[in-house]
Amino acid sequence: MLQVIRVATEKRVQLQNITAQVRDIVRRSGVNSGLCYVYCPHTTAAITVNENADPDVCSDITRFIGKLVPADFGFDHAEGNSDAHVLSSLFGVGKTFIIEQGDLLLGQWQGIYFSEFDGPRNRTVYVSIIKEEDVQS
Amino acid sequence: MLQVIRVATEKRVQLQNITAQVRDIVRRSGVNSGLCYVYCPHTTAAITVNENADPDVCSDITRFIGKLVPADFGFDHAEGNSDAHVLSSLFGVGKTFIIEQGDLLLGQWQGIYFSEFDGPRNRTVYVSIIKEEDVQS
């Protein structure tokens, strides 16, 4: 049950909310209980979870990480995007979610974000659903 | 098999050892082989794995991350806890563990820590167990 989400980012660094797309895949899967794995097949992007209420949180994060990993550090990689590669390793290319009662189990304030560090680009996200076997019967 | 662990943190930034609680859930599940997924449904906290021998390691980590992500960076978010949101994305809201021979498979020095970045608070941790299907019979 591999599913694909397409993301078109608009800035170099951007947290794009993909919660609705992931939730839709979970609901359509018909799986009542299990895991949902969201994977980014790129090396200058990542998947993260953070607040989906106040948009200042995402803008604070994107602004801060530009200071945390400065693009002008003196990297050697000729493409000039090593800061994005570092951030991909720090944020992580995949996140796992719990499926419970046929739906994505998230905390009240949580959203799932495709984390773009070297956009704008057309990006792909893979979503894989693992059904939990009944272990109690 | 969704299980819940309750954590009451006592400081703003704190690594609280939840290894015993996770191990207990794994043992009680009766699952011999599979995965155990530990998930934090909060946006200012995380789950991490680190040394459970010398307590200086945890205090070194909590002290260092206060310098890595300074609370006084100049964040916009009105709640004043954007440093905690950044750290949640850097540490990650979930960690997966291997179940082998009915027990949690950890390295000799590893412990599982609920990572509080904006406490003290009452927190929740979800634990989901996935049984490995026998793929060789």
Next chain:
Amino acid sequence: MLQVIRVATEKRVQLQNITAQVRDIVRRSGVNSGLCYVYCPHTTAAITVNENADPDVCSDITRFIGKLVPADFGFDHAEGNSDAHVLSSLFGVGKTFIIEQGDLLLGQWQGIYFSEFDGPRNRTVYVSIIKEEDVQS
């Protein structure tokens, strides 16, 4: 289906490519569709995913993280490797991969790296394969 990869690192900080070993385990498993979980049972190392084309990317990452988490910060831990413990929590001790059509599903430029932060050492990596149950029949 727990499998073990042995890694002998040669430097204090090093990203060692283990993609071929992980891929071999996936192919030999006979699992057509599922998840592959790669776990590092050490507290001064991690698993990461990054570019496997230009070696400058890995050297940029290892050089930068030495500045991000300076060994001379003033840590208390007597073993003198708290920087490595911090990096282990930032990179994360495990990564999950998708198995599709009997093979590891990676992005075009992605490789899997054992991330050594306190070598040289002989290290162990665990790989666990979870077969996806057929949820549509």
